[in-house]
Amino acid sequence: MAGASGGALAAQVSSAGAFGFIAAGYDSVESLKSQIGIARSILQSHKLDGSFFGVGFLAWQLDQRRDEAEKLVNMVLEHKAKAIWFAFGNDLQKWIKFVRDHDERKEEKTLVFVQVSSTEEARIAVEEWKIDVLVVQGIESGGHGSSHSPPLLTFLPSVLCLPALRGEGGVPVLAAGGLATGAHIAAMLALGASGSVLGTRFLLSPESLYTDVQKKALVDAKDNSTVRTMAFDTVRETLGWPAGIDGRALKNDTVQDFDCGTPINVLQDKFKEGTKSGNPSRMLVWSGTGVALMKEVNPAADIVLELHEECENHLKAVAQTLR
Numbered sequence: 001m002a003g004a005s006g007g008a009l010a011a012q013v014s015s016a017g018a019f020g021f022i023a024a025g026y027d028s029v030e031s032l033k034s035q036i037g038i039a040r041s042i043l044q045s046h047k048l049d050g051s052f053f054g055v056g057f058l059a060w061q062l063d064q065r066r067d068e069a070e071k072l073v074n075m076v077l078e079h080k081a082k083a084i085w086f087a088f089g090n091d092l093q094k095w096i097k098f099v100r101d102h103d104e105r106k107e108e109k110t111l112v113f114v115q116v117s118s119t120e121e122a123r124i125a126v127e128e129w130k131i132d133v134l135v136v137q138g139i140e141s142g143g144h145g146s147s148h149s150p151p152l153l154t155f156l157p158s159v160l161c162l163p164a165l166r167g168e169g170g171v172p173v174l175a176a177g178g179l180a181t182g183a184h185i186a187a188m189l190a191l192g193a194s195g196s197v198l199g200t201r202f203l204l205s206p207e208s209l210y211t212d213v214q215k216k217a218l219v220d221a222k223d224n225s226t227v228r229t230m231a232f233d234t235v236r237e238t239l240g241w242p243a244g245i246d247g248r249a250l251k252n253d254t255v256q257d258f259d260c261g262t263p264i265n266v267l268q269d270k271f272k273e274g275t276k277s278g279n280p281s282r283m284l285v286w287s288g289t290g291v292a293l294m295k296e297v298n299p300a301a302d303i304v305l306e307l308h309e310e311c312e313n314h315l316k317a318v319a320q321t322l323r
């Protein structure tokens with residue numbers, strides 16, 4: 001989660017029994033290295049393997065700065081992160097090969113996660129790229145994604161019907177998008193997922209890099225508060241995303257003015273000022289559709305434990321109905 005998930009969030013999630021990712025996002029080698037250092041020291045303070053975390057890359061960002069990008073990915077590989085996640089690029093295969101080539105010299109392999117937005121992308125990732133873990137991201141998800149992704153309830157079963165994923169030996173498939181509770185995770189398991197990915201829920205933790213104002217905006221959000229938009233990428237000039245990608249965020253005046261055709265320079269000034277002064281009606285808050293069910297800021301490790309317990313209770317309750 002670019003701009004939100006640093007070493008502390010990833011490590012606390014992992015320490016509680018889930019698996020946390022640090023976002024490389026738009027980072028330099030030095031800043032990413034420092035977040036990895038934070039993750040390692042937290043994990044080691046819990047007497048856990050210091051490399052039990054992953055790093056997520058925006059592939060289009062890697063493509064835009066190839067020389068630095070290779071140094072960035074190499075640094076992560078040298079730090080023996082357990083997993084690397086690639087999303088949002090026109091040539092993910094090139095980066096997967098980069099990891100695999102590096103791993104030829106290593107005993108322990110890096111798990112490659114790839115996030116997809118259509119059943120055809122899923123087929124290619126599994127059959128042709130031979131990835132290790134597939135993340136199926138529905139239209140409900142917070143942050144960036146495809147504006148054409150199907151809803152998760154339809155998308156996940158479609159992907160699970162792919163011949164390469166039927167029966168034994170298929171790669172794990174994780175469900176992402178709009179999930180907020182343990183009951184949601186139980187539902188995804190019932191549909192056949194191996195697990196779930198939650199993003200927005202973890203923005204509401206002390207460890208996330210979001211500001212208190214951003215977190216309050218999430219707590220205050222209603223079930224119709226989010227929208228898919230390019231408003232924020234346009235005003236921030238974070239452009240270069242593959243065709244069809246936009247982002248789901250909380251709706252506010254920046255989005256409304258963008259949709260009404262307000263000149264970009266006017267919008268940028270208001271956005272910068274609003275971000276500086278902490279004005280929720282101007283600032284960027286990425287968010288999935290499940291946000292209305294999130295009402296508290298809790299330590300990331302507590303969120304993991306609560307989700308786990310809720311999920312287990314729901315699965316048991318459903319099993320009871322069969323007796």
Ligand SMILES: Cc1cc2nc3c(=O)[nH]c(=O)nc-3n(C[C@H](O)[C@H](O)[C@H](O)COP(=O)(O)O)c2cc1C
Pocket residue numbers: 001002003004023025056057058086087088115137140141142143144176177178179197198199200201203286287288289290
């Ligand atoms: C603040 C934020 C930043 C994100 N950044 C990335 C990213 O850099 N790369 C990526 O593949 N997905 C990114 N995502 C999407 C997540 O990987 C995940 O699919 C999504 O959060 C799931 O939906 P949810 O937010 O409704 O739980 C981001 C999500 C959020 C909320």
